[in-house]
Amino acid sequence: MPGKVHVTTTINGESVEFLCEPRQTILEVLRDQLDLTGTKEGCSNGNCGACSILVDGEVIDSCLMMGVEAEGQEIITIEGVASADGLHPLQQKFLEHAALQCGICTPGFIVAAKALLDQESDPSEERIRLYLAGNLCRCTGYDKIVRAVQDAASEMAE
Amino acid sequence: MNAFDYEAPQSVDEAISLLSAGNGNVGILAGGTDLIAQLKEGRKIDLMLDLKQIPEATALSFDEDSGLSIGAATSCSKIYGYDVVQSRYPALVDCTSLIGSIQIQNRGTVGGNFCNASPAADTPPAVIVLGSTCRIAGPNGMREVAAEDFFTGPGQSVLQSGEFLVSIQVPTPAANSGAFFLRFIPRNEMDIAVANAAASVVLDSEKTTIQEARVAIGAVAPTPLLVADAGAALVGKAVDDEDAIEAACAASRAAARPISDMRGTIEQRIHLSGVLTRRAIQGAIQRAKES
Numbered sequence: 001m002p003g004k005v006h007v008t009t010t011i012n013g014e015s016v017e018f019l020c021e022p023r024q025t026i027l028e029v030l031r032d033q034l035d036l037t038g039t040k041e042g043c044s045n046g047n048c049g050a051c052s053i054l055v056d057g058e059v060i061d062s063c064l065m066m067g068v069e070a071e072g073q074e075i076i077t078i079e080g081v082a083s084a085d086g087l088h089p090l091q092q093k094f095l096e097h098a099a100l101q102c103g104i105c106t107p108g109f110i111v112a113a114k115a116l117l118d119q120e121s122d123p124s125e126e127r128i129r130l131y132l133a134g135n136l137c138r139c140t141g142y143d144k145i146v147r148a149v150q151d152a153a154s155e156m157a158e
Numbered sequence: 159m160n161a162f163d164y165e166a167p168q169s170v171d172e173a174i175s176l177l178s179a180g181n182g183n184v185g186i187l188a189g190g191t192d193l194i195a196q197l198k199e200g201r202k203i204d205l206m207l208d209l210k211q212i213p214e215a216t217a218l219s220f221d222e223d224s225g226l227s228i229g230a231a232t233s234c235s236k237i238y239g240y241d242v243v244q245s246r247y248p249a250l251v252d253c254t255s256l257i258g259s260i261q262i263q264n265r266g267t268v269g270g271n272f273c274n275a276s277p278a279a280d281t282p283p284a285v286i287v288l289g290s291t292c293r294i295a296g297p298n299g300m301r302e303v304a305a306e307d308f309f310t311g312p313g314q315s316v317l318q319s320g321e322f323l324v325s326i327q328v329p330t331p332a333a334n335s336g337a338f339f340l341r342f343i344p345r346n347e348m349d350i351a352v353a354n355a356a357a358s359v360v361l362d363s364e365k366t367t368i369q370e371a372r373v374a375i376g377a378v379a380p381t382p383l384l385v386a387d388a389g390a391a392l393v394g395k396a397v398d399d400e401d402a403i404e405a406a407c408a409a410s411r412a413a414a415r416p417i418s419d420m421r422g423t424i425e426q427r428i429h430l431s432g433v434l435t436r437r438a439i440q441g442a443i444q445r446a447k448e449s
Contacts, residue, residue, distance in 0.1 A: 002163040022164035022206055025194070045195045047348075049261055058235065058264040064194045065265065066187070068164045069208065112260070133347040134259020 009070040011036070012080030020067035027051045027062035029070070030077060038078035038107050042136070049135030052108035053077050059115035061134070078107035081114060089152040090114055099148035101139035109135045113149045121157050125150065159197045166208040170295045170324060173212060178297055180205045182319045188215070188231035189265035191258065192274040207322075214324050215269070220246070226328040230269025235260070237268065247328065248445060249284040249337035249356060256280065256341065259348055269323050272308055275315045275381070276350075278421075282309065282382035283356035283374035284339040287442075290328045296321035306374065309381035332370075334361040336445030338438050341377075342430050351377040352422040355410065355434035357388075357442040361397065365447050368392045373406060373435055378414035378427045385413045388435060397443050406439060407432035 004019040011034070020029050027044075030036040030053070042050030044063045051062040054076035081088045090110050093099070100106040109132065116123055116131045123131065128149050129142070137145060162185070167173040177184055185193050185203035188210070197203065209215040209231040217229040220242040228237060234254035237243055243250050257263055257271070257280050271281045272292065282305065290305040297320050305326065308315050317323065331337075341354035354377055360370040373388035387409035395402035416427035 002161050005164060021161065023159040023161055023197075044198060046191055046258070046262060049259065052261060055264075059261050060264050061259075061261045064190050064262075066164070066190065066194065066206070068166075069187075069190075069210075115260070130347055131260055134261045 005068045007068060007071050009073050009075060011075045012077060018067070022066065022068055024067045025063055026053070026065045026067045026070050026075075029067040030062065036077050036079055040104050040107055042104065042108075047134075047136070048105070048108075049112060049132075050105050050108040052111040052135065054111060054115055057115070057118065059112045076111070076114075078111055081110060088114065089155045090117070090149065093148040093152040093155070094145070097144045097148040097151065099140060099144040105135060105137045105139075109137070109145055113152070117149070117153055117156060122153060123149075160202045162203050162206050164206045164208065166211045168211050170212060170214055173207060173209065173322060174295055174297060174320065176205065176207055177322065178320050180207070186273065186322050188267040188270040188273075189233055190270075191262050191266040192270055209269075209322070212324075217325065222330055224327065225330040228268055228326045228328065230273075230323045230325055231267055232269070234263040234266050234268065238263075246331055247288065247337075249288065249339045249358070249442075250281075250328070252339035253281045253284045253356070256347070268326060272305075272326070273315060273317065273323055275309050275311075275313050277312050277380055277382070278351045278354070278377035279382065280339075280341060280351060280354055280376070283354055283376045284337065285326060285328065286374040286382060286384050287337055287356045287358040287372040288328050288331075289358075289372070290326050292323055293325045293327060294321050295324045300324070302327075306382070306384035311380050331449075332360045334363060334365055334446055334449060335359065335370075336361075336442045336447070336449055338441030338445060340434055340437055340441065342434060350421065353377045353414075353416075353427050353430035353434055355431065355438040357435065357438035359392065359397075359439070359442045359446050361443070361446045366397055368395050368397060368402075368443075371406075371439070371442075373410060373438065375410050375414060375431050375435065377421075378416040378431050380415075383413055385410050385435075387413070392439065397447075403436055403439055407435045410435040 042048035337358035339356040341351040343349035371392035388406040391405035
Protein backbone atom coordinates (compact mmCIF):
# COMPACT_ATOMS: atom_id res chain seq x y z
CA MET A 1 0.00 0.00 0.00
CA PRO A 2 1.63 3.26 -1.06
CA GLY A 3 2.36 5.63 1.77
CA LYS A 4 1.13 9.15 2.20
CA VAL A 5 3.16 12.01 0.81
CA HIS A 6 4.03 15.14 2.75
CA VAL A 7 3.26 18.25 0.70
CA THR A 8 4.22 21.84 1.48
CA THR A 9 2.38 24.49 -0.47
CA THR A 10 0.90 27.98 -0.23
CA ILE A 11 -2.87 28.36 -0.22
CA ASN A 12 -4.47 31.80 -0.22
CA GLY A 13 -1.21 33.35 0.93
CA GLU A 14 -0.60 31.02 3.86
CA SER A 15 1.95 28.24 4.05
CA VAL A 16 0.13 24.93 4.34
CA GLU A 17 1.38 21.40 4.92
CA PHE A 18 -0.70 18.29 4.41
CA LEU A 19 -0.38 14.55 4.00
CA CYS A 20 -2.15 12.96 1.07
CA GLU A 21 -2.32 9.73 -0.83
CA PRO A 22 -0.91 9.96 -4.35
CA ARG A 23 -4.36 9.06 -5.71
CA GLN A 24 -6.05 12.11 -4.16
CA THR A 25 -6.74 15.07 -6.40
CA ILE A 26 -6.02 18.56 -5.08
CA LEU A 27 -9.80 19.07 -5.17
CA GLU A 28 -10.26 16.22 -2.69
CA VAL A 29 -7.46 17.57 -0.49
CA LEU A 30 -8.91 21.09 -0.47
CA ARG A 31 -12.44 19.98 0.33
CA ASP A 32 -12.02 16.90 2.51
CA GLN A 33 -8.80 17.59 4.41
CA LEU A 34 -8.39 21.34 4.48
CA ASP A 35 -12.12 22.17 4.78
CA LEU A 36 -11.91 24.62 1.90
CA THR A 37 -15.30 23.61 0.55
CA GLY A 38 -15.90 26.73 -1.54
CA THR A 39 -14.31 24.92 -4.48
CA LYS A 40 -17.05 22.70 -5.92
CA GLU A 41 -16.97 19.30 -7.55
CA GLY A 42 -19.10 19.17 -10.68
CA CYS A 43 -18.30 16.76 -13.48
CA SER A 44 -14.93 15.70 -12.06
CA ASN A 45 -13.50 15.23 -15.55
CA GLY A 46 -12.46 18.69 -16.66
CA ASN A 47 -15.56 19.79 -18.53
CA CYS A 48 -17.49 22.03 -16.14
CA GLY A 49 -14.95 24.25 -14.38
CA ALA A 50 -16.81 24.26 -11.03
CA CYS A 51 -13.56 23.22 -9.34
CA SER A 52 -11.46 26.02 -10.88
CA ILE A 53 -8.54 27.23 -8.76
CA LEU A 54 -5.48 29.33 -9.53
CA VAL A 55 -2.08 27.64 -9.50
CA ASP A 56 0.77 30.11 -9.85
CA GLY A 57 -1.79 32.56 -11.25
CA GLU A 58 -3.15 30.20 -13.90
CA VAL A 59 -6.69 28.87 -13.73
CA ILE A 60 -6.93 25.08 -13.79
CA ASP A 61 -9.50 22.39 -13.01
CA SER A 62 -8.56 21.07 -9.56
CA CYS A 63 -10.27 17.74 -10.32
CA LEU A 64 -7.50 17.12 -12.89
CA MET A 65 -4.52 17.92 -10.66
CA MET A 66 -3.14 15.59 -8.03
CA GLY A 67 -2.62 16.78 -4.47
CA VAL A 68 1.05 15.79 -4.62
CA GLU A 69 1.54 18.20 -7.52
CA ALA A 70 0.80 21.13 -5.20
CA GLU A 71 4.31 20.89 -3.72
CA GLY A 72 5.93 24.33 -3.88
CA GLN A 73 3.02 25.94 -5.74
CA GLU A 74 0.99 29.05 -4.97
CA ILE A 75 -2.69 28.18 -4.90
CA ILE A 76 -5.64 30.58 -4.72
CA THR A 77 -9.13 29.24 -4.08
CA ILE A 78 -12.44 31.09 -3.93
CA GLU A 79 -11.81 31.57 -0.20
CA GLY A 80 -8.79 33.71 -1.10
CA VAL A 81 -10.53 36.03 -3.56
CA ALA A 82 -12.13 38.48 -1.10
CA SER A 83 -9.82 40.73 0.90
CA ALA A 84 -10.04 41.85 4.52
CA ASP A 85 -11.66 45.02 3.22
CA GLY A 86 -14.57 43.23 1.63
CA LEU A 87 -15.70 41.38 -1.45
CA HIS A 88 -13.69 41.34 -4.67
CA PRO A 89 -15.37 43.49 -7.38
CA LEU A 90 -16.25 40.30 -9.24
CA GLN A 91 -18.07 38.94 -6.22
CA GLN A 92 -19.89 42.24 -5.69
CA LYS A 93 -20.94 42.45 -9.34
CA PHE A 94 -22.15 38.85 -9.41
CA LEU A 95 -24.47 39.81 -6.55
CA GLU A 96 -25.61 43.07 -8.16
CA HIS A 97 -26.29 41.47 -11.56
CA ALA A 98 -27.88 38.35 -10.05
CA ALA A 99 -25.30 36.37 -11.98
CA LEU A 100 -26.07 33.22 -10.04
CA GLN A 101 -29.04 31.13 -9.14
CA CYS A 102 -28.14 27.83 -7.51
CA GLY A 103 -24.57 29.00 -6.99
CA ILE A 104 -22.69 25.75 -7.54
CA CYS A 105 -20.82 27.06 -10.59
CA THR A 106 -20.20 30.51 -9.10
CA PRO A 107 -16.88 29.93 -7.27
CA GLY A 108 -15.42 28.49 -10.48
CA PHE A 109 -16.70 31.36 -12.58
CA ILE A 110 -15.32 33.96 -10.18
CA VAL A 111 -11.91 32.29 -9.96
CA ALA A 112 -11.71 31.93 -13.76
CA ALA A 113 -12.87 35.52 -14.31
CA LYS A 114 -10.29 36.70 -11.78
CA ALA A 115 -7.58 34.94 -13.79
CA LEU A 116 -8.77 36.79 -16.89
CA LEU A 117 -8.98 40.23 -15.26
CA ASP A 118 -5.61 39.74 -13.56
CA GLN A 119 -4.10 39.42 -17.07
CA GLU A 120 -6.34 41.65 -19.18
CA SER A 121 -7.95 44.78 -17.78
CA ASP A 122 -10.39 45.42 -20.63
CA PRO A 123 -11.41 42.15 -22.31
CA SER A 124 -14.07 42.24 -25.03
CA GLU A 125 -17.36 40.41 -24.55
CA GLU A 126 -16.18 37.79 -27.04
CA ARG A 127 -12.95 37.35 -25.10
CA ILE A 128 -14.85 36.95 -21.82
CA ARG A 129 -17.18 34.36 -23.36
CA LEU A 130 -14.27 32.40 -24.83
CA TYR A 131 -12.24 32.59 -21.62
CA LEU A 132 -15.16 31.34 -19.56
CA ALA A 133 -16.08 28.57 -22.04
CA GLY A 134 -14.64 26.02 -19.63
CA ASN A 135 -17.15 26.99 -16.93
CA LEU A 136 -20.67 25.62 -17.26
CA CYS A 137 -23.81 27.10 -15.68
CA ARG A 138 -27.13 25.29 -15.84
CA CYS A 139 -29.20 28.18 -14.45
CA THR A 140 -28.38 31.64 -15.72
CA GLY A 141 -27.91 31.36 -19.47
CA TYR A 142 -24.52 33.09 -19.03
CA ASP A 143 -25.64 36.57 -20.01
CA LYS A 144 -25.78 37.94 -16.48
CA ILE A 145 -22.42 36.36 -15.74
CA VAL A 146 -20.83 38.09 -18.72
CA ARG A 147 -22.42 41.44 -17.73
CA ALA A 148 -21.11 41.03 -14.19
CA VAL A 149 -17.58 40.37 -15.43
CA GLN A 150 -17.76 43.37 -17.79
CA ASP A 151 -19.00 45.59 -14.98
CA ALA A 152 -16.29 44.35 -12.61
CA ALA A 153 -13.65 45.03 -15.26
CA SER A 154 -14.95 48.58 -15.66
CA GLU A 155 -14.94 49.19 -11.95
CA MET A 156 -11.45 47.74 -11.49
CA ALA A 157 -10.17 49.98 -14.29
CA GLU A 158 -11.37 53.11 -12.47
CA MET B 159 -9.04 5.71 -8.21
CA ASN B 160 -6.93 2.70 -7.22
CA ALA B 161 -3.91 3.29 -5.00
CA PHE B 162 -0.57 3.95 -6.68
CA ASP B 163 2.86 5.34 -5.90
CA TYR B 164 4.02 8.74 -7.08
CA GLU B 165 7.49 9.74 -8.19
CA ALA B 166 8.76 12.99 -9.66
CA PRO B 167 12.23 12.17 -11.03
CA GLN B 168 14.72 14.99 -11.49
CA SER B 169 16.39 13.65 -14.63
CA VAL B 170 15.75 11.58 -17.76
CA ASP B 171 18.00 8.82 -16.41
CA GLU B 172 16.15 8.64 -13.13
CA ALA B 173 12.84 8.48 -15.01
CA ILE B 174 14.13 5.60 -17.16
CA SER B 175 15.20 3.68 -14.04
CA LEU B 176 11.80 4.16 -12.44
CA LEU B 177 10.06 3.17 -15.68
CA SER B 178 11.99 -0.07 -16.01
CA ALA B 179 11.30 -0.91 -12.34
CA GLY B 180 7.61 -0.13 -12.83
CA ASN B 181 6.70 -3.33 -14.66
CA GLY B 182 5.08 -1.49 -17.52
CA ASN B 183 2.16 -0.39 -15.37
CA VAL B 184 3.23 3.23 -15.11
CA GLY B 185 1.11 6.27 -15.81
CA ILE B 186 3.22 9.11 -17.12
CA LEU B 187 1.98 12.44 -15.84
CA ALA B 188 2.51 15.67 -17.73
CA GLY B 189 -0.59 17.89 -17.58
CA GLY B 190 -2.85 15.06 -16.46
CA THR B 191 -5.86 16.14 -18.50
CA ASP B 192 -6.06 12.73 -20.13
CA LEU B 193 -4.30 10.51 -17.55
CA ILE B 194 -6.23 11.65 -14.47
CA ALA B 195 -9.54 11.46 -16.34
CA GLN B 196 -8.64 7.89 -17.41
CA LEU B 197 -7.73 6.90 -13.82
CA LYS B 198 -11.14 8.10 -12.68
CA GLU B 199 -12.71 5.91 -15.35
CA GLY B 200 -10.99 2.81 -14.02
CA ARG B 201 -7.54 2.66 -15.61
CA LYS B 202 -5.21 1.01 -13.09
CA ILE B 203 -1.56 1.93 -12.57
CA ASP B 204 1.04 1.05 -9.97
CA LEU B 205 3.12 4.18 -10.36
CA MET B 206 2.42 7.73 -11.45
CA LEU B 207 5.59 9.21 -12.94
CA ASP B 208 5.48 13.01 -13.01
CA LEU B 209 7.74 14.48 -15.72
CA LYS B 210 7.52 18.07 -14.52
CA GLN B 211 10.75 18.05 -12.50
CA ILE B 212 12.83 16.95 -15.50
CA PRO B 213 14.44 20.01 -17.13
CA GLU B 214 14.37 18.59 -20.71
CA ALA B 215 10.68 17.72 -20.36
CA THR B 216 9.62 21.21 -19.30
CA ALA B 217 12.01 23.29 -21.44
CA LEU B 218 10.65 25.62 -24.08
CA SER B 219 13.48 27.21 -26.02
CA PHE B 220 14.47 28.37 -29.46
CA ASP B 221 17.79 28.32 -31.22
CA GLU B 222 18.24 29.56 -34.80
CA ASP B 223 20.28 26.45 -35.71
CA SER B 224 18.28 23.71 -34.02
CA GLY B 225 14.84 25.30 -33.93
CA LEU B 226 12.16 25.13 -31.29
CA SER B 227 12.39 22.58 -28.51
CA ILE B 228 9.09 21.82 -26.77
CA GLY B 229 9.44 19.76 -23.60
CA ALA B 230 6.80 17.04 -23.50
CA ALA B 231 5.41 18.43 -20.23
CA THR B 232 5.14 22.05 -21.42
CA SER B 233 1.57 23.32 -21.20
CA CYS B 234 -0.33 24.55 -24.24
CA SER B 235 -0.66 28.03 -22.74
CA LYS B 236 3.09 28.27 -22.14
CA ILE B 237 3.61 27.36 -25.79
CA TYR B 238 1.16 29.85 -27.29
CA GLY B 239 2.33 32.49 -24.82
CA TYR B 240 5.96 32.18 -25.96
CA ASP B 241 6.90 35.17 -28.13
CA VAL B 242 8.99 33.07 -30.54
CA VAL B 243 6.05 30.73 -31.12
CA GLN B 244 3.77 33.70 -31.75
CA SER B 245 6.16 35.28 -34.26
CA ARG B 246 7.69 32.22 -35.98
CA TYR B 247 5.29 29.30 -35.44
CA PRO B 248 1.72 30.65 -35.72
CA ALA B 249 0.40 27.21 -36.70
CA LEU B 250 1.36 26.04 -33.20
CA VAL B 251 -0.69 28.90 -31.75
CA ASP B 252 -3.61 27.82 -33.97
CA CYS B 253 -3.73 24.34 -32.48
CA THR B 254 -2.62 24.84 -28.86
CA SER B 255 -5.03 27.73 -28.27
CA LEU B 256 -8.18 25.83 -29.23
CA ILE B 257 -7.78 22.64 -27.22
CA GLY B 258 -10.42 22.36 -24.49
CA SER B 259 -10.84 25.31 -22.16
CA ILE B 260 -8.36 27.80 -20.70
CA GLN B 261 -8.23 25.49 -17.68
CA ILE B 262 -7.23 22.59 -19.93
CA GLN B 263 -4.73 24.68 -21.94
CA ASN B 264 -3.01 25.68 -18.67
CA ARG B 265 -2.38 22.01 -17.86
CA GLY B 266 -2.56 19.97 -21.05
CA THR B 267 0.58 19.49 -23.13
CA VAL B 268 1.54 18.77 -26.73
CA GLY B 269 3.56 15.79 -25.46
CA GLY B 270 0.47 14.40 -23.75
CA ASN B 271 -1.62 15.09 -26.84
CA PHE B 272 0.85 12.96 -28.80
CA CYS B 273 1.14 10.13 -26.28
CA ASN B 274 -2.62 9.91 -25.74
CA ALA B 275 -2.70 9.40 -29.52
CA SER B 276 -6.33 10.24 -30.11
CA PRO B 277 -7.07 10.11 -33.85
CA ALA B 278 -8.81 13.49 -33.37
CA ALA B 279 -5.91 15.14 -31.52
CA ASP B 280 -5.50 18.77 -32.53
CA THR B 281 -1.74 19.30 -32.26
CA PRO B 282 -0.30 16.52 -34.47
CA PRO B 283 -1.24 17.91 -37.92
CA ALA B 284 0.55 21.21 -37.34
CA VAL B 285 3.52 19.56 -35.63
CA ILE B 286 3.77 17.11 -38.55
CA VAL B 287 3.65 19.70 -41.36
CA LEU B 288 6.35 21.70 -39.59
CA GLY B 289 8.69 18.73 -40.07
CA SER B 290 9.09 17.99 -36.37
CA THR B 291 10.89 15.18 -34.61
CA CYS B 292 9.87 13.34 -31.44
CA ARG B 293 12.75 12.74 -29.03
CA ILE B 294 12.17 9.53 -27.08
CA ALA B 295 14.21 8.32 -24.10
CA GLY B 296 14.52 4.63 -23.30
CA PRO B 297 16.76 2.06 -21.63
CA ASN B 298 19.11 2.18 -24.63
CA GLY B 299 19.38 5.94 -24.79
CA MET B 300 17.67 8.52 -26.96
CA ARG B 301 16.05 7.90 -30.31
CA GLU B 302 14.28 10.21 -32.72
CA VAL B 303 11.09 9.55 -34.68
CA ALA B 304 9.50 11.83 -37.26
CA ALA B 305 6.24 13.25 -35.90
CA GLU B 306 4.22 11.65 -38.72
CA ASP B 307 5.64 8.21 -37.79
CA PHE B 308 4.86 8.51 -34.06
CA PHE B 309 1.28 7.21 -34.24
CA THR B 310 0.39 3.58 -34.92
CA GLY B 311 -3.33 3.45 -34.11
CA PRO B 312 -6.01 4.91 -31.85
CA GLY B 313 -4.32 5.37 -28.47
CA GLN B 314 -1.21 3.66 -29.84
CA SER B 315 2.22 5.03 -30.64
CA VAL B 316 5.74 3.82 -31.33
CA LEU B 317 6.58 4.20 -27.62
CA GLN B 318 7.83 0.89 -26.26
CA SER B 319 7.64 -0.26 -22.66
CA GLY B 320 10.27 1.62 -20.69
CA GLU B 321 10.31 4.59 -23.05
CA PHE B 322 8.84 8.07 -22.74
CA LEU B 323 8.56 11.14 -24.95
CA VAL B 324 11.00 13.79 -23.71
CA SER B 325 10.49 16.61 -26.19
CA ILE B 326 9.46 17.62 -29.67
CA GLN B 327 11.95 19.41 -31.89
CA VAL B 328 10.46 21.77 -34.50
CA PRO B 329 12.88 23.03 -37.17
CA THR B 330 13.46 26.73 -37.73
CA PRO B 331 11.00 27.90 -40.40
CA ALA B 332 12.60 28.43 -43.82
CA ALA B 333 12.58 31.88 -45.40
CA ASN B 334 9.31 32.66 -47.23
CA SER B 335 7.46 29.87 -45.45
CA GLY B 336 4.13 29.69 -43.71
CA ALA B 337 1.96 27.13 -41.93
CA PHE B 338 -1.65 27.03 -40.84
CA PHE B 339 -3.95 24.72 -38.84
CA LEU B 340 -7.72 24.63 -38.51
CA ARG B 341 -10.43 22.23 -37.45
CA PHE B 342 -14.15 21.84 -37.98
CA ILE B 343 -16.40 21.70 -34.94
CA PRO B 344 -20.10 22.57 -34.75
CA ARG B 345 -19.52 25.17 -32.01
CA ASN B 346 -16.86 27.73 -31.19
CA GLU B 347 -14.94 26.10 -28.37
CA MET B 348 -14.77 23.15 -25.95
CA ASP B 349 -15.20 20.49 -28.61
CA ILE B 350 -13.39 17.67 -30.35
CA ALA B 351 -12.59 17.90 -34.04
CA VAL B 352 -14.95 16.36 -36.57
CA ALA B 353 -11.96 16.77 -38.85
CA ASN B 354 -8.83 18.93 -38.82
CA ALA B 355 -5.99 19.82 -41.18
CA ALA B 356 -2.68 21.65 -41.36
CA ALA B 357 -0.50 22.78 -44.24
CA SER B 358 2.94 24.29 -44.60
CA VAL B 359 4.50 25.84 -47.69
CA VAL B 360 7.86 27.28 -48.67
CA LEU B 361 7.64 29.85 -51.46
CA ASP B 362 10.34 31.14 -53.82
CA SER B 363 11.90 34.53 -53.18
CA GLU B 364 9.28 36.19 -55.40
CA LYS B 365 6.59 34.52 -53.28
CA THR B 366 4.75 33.37 -56.39
CA THR B 367 5.73 29.70 -56.63
CA ILE B 368 5.44 26.88 -54.11
CA GLN B 369 8.79 25.14 -53.63
CA GLU B 370 7.88 22.79 -50.80
CA ALA B 371 4.58 21.80 -49.26
CA ARG B 372 3.25 19.44 -46.59
CA VAL B 373 -0.34 18.66 -45.70
CA ALA B 374 -1.61 16.63 -42.72
CA ILE B 375 -5.16 15.73 -41.74
CA GLY B 376 -6.69 14.41 -38.51
CA ALA B 377 -9.82 12.79 -37.13
CA VAL B 378 -10.35 11.04 -40.47
CA ALA B 379 -8.23 7.89 -39.96
CA PRO B 380 -6.93 5.73 -37.09
CA THR B 381 -3.98 8.14 -36.81
CA PRO B 382 -3.16 11.67 -37.95
CA LEU B 383 -2.02 11.42 -41.57
CA LEU B 384 0.72 13.15 -43.52
CA VAL B 385 -0.75 13.29 -47.04
CA ALA B 386 2.37 13.18 -49.19
CA ASP B 387 0.36 13.32 -52.44
CA ALA B 388 -1.28 16.57 -51.35
CA GLY B 389 2.08 18.21 -50.75
CA ALA B 390 3.47 16.84 -54.01
CA ALA B 391 0.51 18.27 -55.96
CA LEU B 392 1.57 21.77 -54.94
CA VAL B 393 5.33 21.67 -55.51
CA GLY B 394 6.45 23.81 -58.43
CA LYS B 395 2.99 25.33 -58.85
CA ALA B 396 1.97 28.97 -58.66
CA VAL B 397 0.42 30.10 -55.39
CA ASP B 398 -2.80 30.90 -57.25
CA ASP B 399 -2.95 27.64 -59.22
CA GLU B 400 -6.49 26.50 -58.43
CA ASP B 401 -6.04 23.17 -60.21
CA ALA B 402 -3.03 22.35 -58.05
CA ILE B 403 -4.88 23.23 -54.87
CA GLU B 404 -7.85 21.14 -55.97
CA ALA B 405 -5.50 18.24 -56.67
CA ALA B 406 -4.15 18.55 -53.13
CA CYS B 407 -7.70 18.54 -51.74
CA ALA B 408 -8.51 15.45 -53.80
CA ALA B 409 -5.40 13.77 -52.37
CA SER B 410 -6.63 14.48 -48.83
CA ARG B 411 -10.09 13.13 -49.64
CA ALA B 412 -8.49 10.00 -51.07
CA ALA B 413 -6.24 9.54 -48.03
CA ALA B 414 -9.06 9.93 -45.51
CA ARG B 415 -10.56 6.68 -44.26
CA PRO B 416 -12.82 7.89 -41.46
CA ILE B 417 -15.52 6.25 -39.38
CA SER B 418 -19.03 7.48 -38.72
CA ASP B 419 -19.69 8.36 -35.10
CA MET B 420 -21.66 10.88 -33.04
CA ARG B 421 -19.51 13.73 -34.36
CA GLY B 422 -19.86 13.09 -38.08
CA THR B 423 -20.37 10.62 -40.86
CA ILE B 424 -17.85 9.07 -43.22
CA GLU B 425 -19.19 11.20 -46.09
CA GLN B 426 -19.03 14.43 -44.10
CA ARG B 427 -15.49 13.76 -42.89
CA ILE B 428 -14.21 12.95 -46.38
CA HIS B 429 -15.79 16.15 -47.66
CA LEU B 430 -14.30 18.12 -44.76
CA SER B 431 -10.83 16.70 -45.45
CA GLY B 432 -10.92 18.47 -48.80
CA VAL B 433 -12.43 21.71 -47.52
CA LEU B 434 -10.03 21.98 -44.59
CA THR B 435 -7.05 21.09 -46.78
CA ARG B 436 -7.94 23.97 -49.12
CA ARG B 437 -8.30 26.45 -46.26
CA ALA B 438 -5.09 25.25 -44.58
CA ILE B 439 -3.14 25.64 -47.82
CA GLN B 440 -4.59 29.10 -48.43
CA GLY B 441 -3.81 30.09 -44.86
CA ALA B 442 -0.25 28.80 -45.13
CA ILE B 443 0.31 30.65 -48.43
CA GLN B 444 -1.05 33.86 -46.92
CA ARG B 445 1.29 33.58 -43.94
CA ALA B 446 4.24 32.82 -46.23
CA LYS B 447 3.45 35.96 -48.24
CA GLU B 448 3.35 38.00 -45.05
CA SER B 449 6.56 36.48 -43.66
